[in-house]
Amino acid sequence: MRGASDTMPLTRRRMVSAGGAALALPFLGRGAQARGSGRVVVVGGGFGGATAARFLAAFGHQVTLVERQPTYWTCPFSNTVLAGLNRMEAIAFGYGGVRAAGVTVLQDDAQGIDPERREVRRAGGPAIPYDRLLLSPGIELRYDALPGYDQAAAEVMPHAWIAGAQTRLLRRQLEAMEDGGTVAIAVPDNPFRCPPGPYERASLIAHYLKAEKPSSKILILDAKDAFSKRPLFEEAWAALYPDMIEWVPVSSGGKVVEVDPATMTLRTDFAEHRVAVANVIPPQRAGAIAETAGVADATGWCPVDPETFESALVPGIHVIGDACLAGAMPKSAFAANAQAKVVAGTIDALLRGEAPGPAKLINTCYSLAAPDHAFNVAGVYEAVDGALAQIEGAGGTSPVGAPADIRAREAEYARAWYATITGEVFG
Amino acid sequence: MVAMVNIPETVTAGTVVEVKILISHPMETGFRTGPDGTLVPRNIIPEFRCLYGGEEVFRAEIFPAVAANPFLSFFLRAEQTAEVELLWTDEAGQEHSEARLLTVQ
Amino acid sequence: MRILAIALLAGLAQPALSQGAPPGAWSCTGCHGPHSGTTMDLRTRSAEDIDAALAAFRAGTRPATVMDRIARGFTLDESRAIAQWIADHARRE
Numbered sequence: 114m115r116g117a118s119d120t121m122p123l124t125r126r127r128m129v130s131a132g133g134a135a136l137a138l139p140f141l142g143r144g145a146q147a148r149g150s151g152r153v154v155v156v157g158g159g160f161g162g163a164t165a166a167r168f169l170a171a172f173g174h175q176v177t178l179v180e181r182q183p184t185y186w187t188c189p190f191s192n193t194v195l196a197g198l199n200r201m202e203a204i205a206f207g208y209g210g211v212r213a214a215g216v217t218v219l220q221d222d223a224q225g226i227d228p229e230r231r232e233v234r235r236a237g238g239p240a241i242p243y244d245r246l247l248l249s250p251g252i253e254l255r256y257d258a259l260p261g262y263d264q265a266a267a268e269v270m271p272h273a274w275i276a277g278a279q280t281r282l283l284r285r286q287l288e289a290m291e292d293g294g295t296v297a298i299a300v301p302d303n304p305f306r307c308p309p310g311p312y313e314r315a316s317l318i319a320h321y322l323k324a325e326k327p328s329s330k331i332l333i334l335d336a337k338d339a340f341s342k343r344p345l346f347e348e349a350w351a352a353l354y355p356d357m358i359e360w361v362p363v364s365s366g367g368k369v370v371e372v373d374p375a376t377m378t379l380r381t382d383f384a385e386h387r388v389a390v391a392n393v394i395p396p397q398r399a400g401a402i403a404e405t406a407g408v409a410d411a412t413g414w415c416p417v418d419p420e421t422f423e424s425a426l427v428p429g430i431h432v433i434g435d436a437c438l439a440g441a442m443p444k445s446a447f448a449a450n451a452q453a454k455v456v457a458g459t460i461d462a463l464l465r466g467e468a469p470g471p472a473k474l475i476n477t478c479y480s481l482a483a484p485d486h487a488f489n490v491a492g493v494y495e496a497v498d499g500a501l502a503q504i505e506g507a508g509g510t511s512p513v514g515a516p517a518d519i520r521a522r523e524a525e526y527a528r529a530w531y532a533t534i535t536g537e538v539f540g
Numbered sequence: 541m542v543a544m545v546n547i548p549e550t551v552t553a554g555t556v557v558e559v560k561i562l563i564s565h566p567m568e569t570g571f572r573t574g575p576d577g578t579l580v581p582r583n584i585i586p587e588f589r590c591l592y593g594g595e596e597v598f599r600a601e602i603f604p605a606v607a608a609n610p611f612l613s614f615f616l617r618a619e620q621t622a623e624v625e626l627l628w629t630d631e632a633g634q635e636h637s638e639a640r641l642l643t644v645q
Numbered sequence: 646m647r648i649l650a651i652a653l654l655a656g657l658a659q660p661a662l663s664q665g666a667p668p669g670a671w672s673c674t675g676c677h678g679p680h681s682g683t684t685m686d687l688r689t690r691s692a693e694d695i696d697a698a699l700a701a702f703r704a705g706t707r708p709a710t711v712m713d714r715i716a717r718g719f720t721l722d723e724s725r726a727i728a729q730w731i732a733d734h735a736r737r738e
C-alpha cells in the first residue's frame with residue numbers, strides 16, 4: 114500500500130535535488146537546500162495548500178497533495194469576472210506547476226484522518242501515511258444557518274463565495290437581468306472569508322450595471338454595522354456610482370433572517386425584499402475535513418498555535434488559511450499564502466528535529482472599486498499571548514481622498530499582486 | 541432613526557403576535573476608553589417595557605453585556621384593538637417610545 | 646559584476662532556505678517576485694538598496710501606497726535581515 118506512493122516521489126525528490134531544489138519556485142532560485150526526507154500530506158490545493166506543498170517539496174520532502182478538483186478557480190479577481198472584465202479562464206489554474214515542483218498531486222477527496230496511525234483516508238485509493246499533516250481546506254458554507262438557504266437555494270440565489278460554477282451562475286444572472294432590477298447582496302456576520310469581498314463585489318457589479326443597465330440598483334443587506342475599508346468604499350461609491358448602491362447595516366435592520374428562492378425574497382426582521390438577483394453569502398465554517406479530523410472547535414474554525422499553526426486540539430496536524438483561527442489576521446489568499454510558507458519552514462524544521470524560528474506575518478488586501486480604482490488594507494502580525502496580534506503603529510488602509518492617479522496605480526499593483534502570487538502558488 | 545419596530549397591523553382575536561424591535565443605541569459598557577484615553581461613561585438601556593392597551597405586558601432588564609443596537613423580540617396575545625407602546629430610557633436620561641395600533645378583528 | 650559575485654558567494658555558502666528566513670521575510674515573495682513589474686520586482690536589487698528603501702518607507706520619507714504601513718511593523722535589524730535574505734535568495738536569471 115505504501116509502496117506505490119513511496120517510490121514515485123522518491124525518484125522525483127532525487128530529480129529535484131539534483132536539478133537544484135528551488136528551480137520550480139518562482140522567487141527563490143539560489144541557496145535552497147533540498148535536505149529533508151519527511152512524508153508530508155497536504156489536504157487542499159488552494160492558496161494555502163498548493164503554496165505549502167511546492168515549498169515543502171523544494172525543501173526535499175516527499176509531499177502528497179490531495180485536492181478534489183482538477184481546476185482551481187481563484188476567488189481573488191472572481192469579482193472582475195462578475196463585472197465582465199475577465200473571463201473564467203483568467204482565474205483558472207491547473208496543478209501542472211505543482212506537479213513540476215515534485216509534489217505528488219492526487220485528485221481525490223480526503224475523507225478522514227487517523228491521527229494515531231498518521232494516515233489520511235481518501236475516496237479513490239489507499240490511505241496515505243504522513244509524518245506531518247497540513248490542512249488548508251478553505252471554507253464550507255453553512256447550509257443550516259440561514260432558513261431557506263440550502264444547496265438547492267444556492268442554484269437560484271448563488272453565493273459565488275467559492276469560485277467556479279457559482280461565479281459563472283451569478284455572472285449569467287447579472288447578464289440576464291433587465292435594466293432597473295435590484296441586485297441584493299446578503300452579507301454574514303464575522304468571521305467569514307475575505308471581509309472586504311462583498312463590498313468589492315458590489316462596486317464591480319455597479320461598474321457593470323452603470324455601463325449596461327444604468328437604472329439598476331444594488332442593495333447590500335448586512336449582518337454587521339461596520340466593514341473593512343468602509344470610508345474608502347463609500348468615497349468610491351459616491352464618486353463612481355452615485356445612488357446606485359445602498360448599504361443597510363444590522364442596526365438599520367439589514368440582517369437577512371430568511372430567504373425564499375421561489376419568490377426571490379430576502380427577509381429581515383423588519384422588511385421583505387423581492388429582488389431580481391440575489392447573491393446570498395451564508396455564514397461559513399472550516400472545510401468539512403477539519404471537523405472530521407477533530408481540529409475544529411465549537412465555532413466551526415480551527416484553533417492553532419500562532420507560530421507553528423499546529424492544531425491546538427490534535428498534535429501533528431497543522432491548519433492554515435481560512436480554516437484556522439489566526440487571531441487578528443483576516444481570511445485572505447495573501448494570508449493563506451504567507452502562512453503556508455512559514456508553516457513549510459516550520460514543518461521542515463520539525464521533521465529535521467530542529468526548533469522553528471520566530472515568525473512575523475504580513476497581510477495586504479487590495480480591493481477594486483473599478484478597473485482603475487483600487488485601495489488596500491495591510492497589517493503586520495506576530496504572536497502575543499498565544500494569538501496573532503497586529504503590530505501597533507503598522508498596518509491600516511490607503512488614505513481617504515487620494516488622487517485618481519494613486520488609485521489607478523494601486524489597481525496596477527493589485528493586478529501585479531495577482532500575477533505574482535498565483536505564480537508562486539501554482540507555478 | 542431611533543428604532544425599527546415590527547408588529548403585525550391586523551390579526552384575528554387570540555392570535556399570538558411577535559413584537560420585534562431594534563434600538564439604535566451604543567450600549568456603552570463603561571469599561572471602554574475613548575480616543576482621549578479616558579473611560580467613556582456607562583450608558584446602557586437598563587430597562588425596556590411594553591404596554592398593550594395601557595397595561596404592562598412585557599418588561600426586560602438589560603445588562604452591560606448586551607451589545608450595541610439591542611434587538612428584542614417577544615410575544616403577546618392579541619385580545620382587543622389597542623395601542624402597543626414600547627418604552628425605554630437610557631442612562632443619559634434620553635426617553636424614547638414607539639407606538640403601533642394593533643387591530644383585532 | 647556585483648550580482649555575479651553575490652551569486653557565486655551564495656552558491657558556496659548555501660544559506661539554509663527554510664531555516665534562515667528572518668521573521669516576516671516569507672510574506673514578501675507573494676508580491677515581490679517575477680510577474681510583478683518593475684517597481685515590485687526585487688530580484689535585481691542589492692541588500693543595501695532594499696534596506697535603504699525599507700528604512701525610508703518606515704521614516705515616511707519615500708512615497709508609498711502600502712510599504713510605509715508594512716515597514717513600520719519591523720525593527721531596523723529585522724528589515725536589514727529581510728533585505729539580506731531577499732538579496733541572497735532571489736533568482737536573478
Ligand SMILES: Cc1cc2nc3c(=O)[nH]c(=O)nc-3n(C[C@H](O)[C@H](O)[C@H](O)COP(=O)(O)OP(=O)(O)OC[C@H]3O[C@@H](n4cnc5c(N)ncnc54)[C@H](O)[C@@H]3O)c2cc1C
Pocket residue numbers: 156157158159160161162179180181182185187188189190191192221222223224249250251252273274275306307310314400401402433434435436444445446447448449477478479480
Ligand atoms: C469574492 C472573493 C474575493 C476575494 N478576493 C481576495 C483578494 O483580492 N485578496 C485576497 O488575499 N483574498 C481574497 N479572497 C479570499 C481568498 O479566496 C481565501 O482567503 C483563500 O482562498 C483561502 O485559501 P485556503 O487555502 O485557506 O482555501 P481555498 O483557497 O479555498 O482552498 C481550499 C482547497 O481545498 C480543497 N479541499 C477542501 N476539502 C478537501 C478535501 N476533504 N479533500 C480534497 N480537497 C479538499 C478545495 O477544493 C479547495 O481547492 C477573496 C474571496 C472571495 C470569496
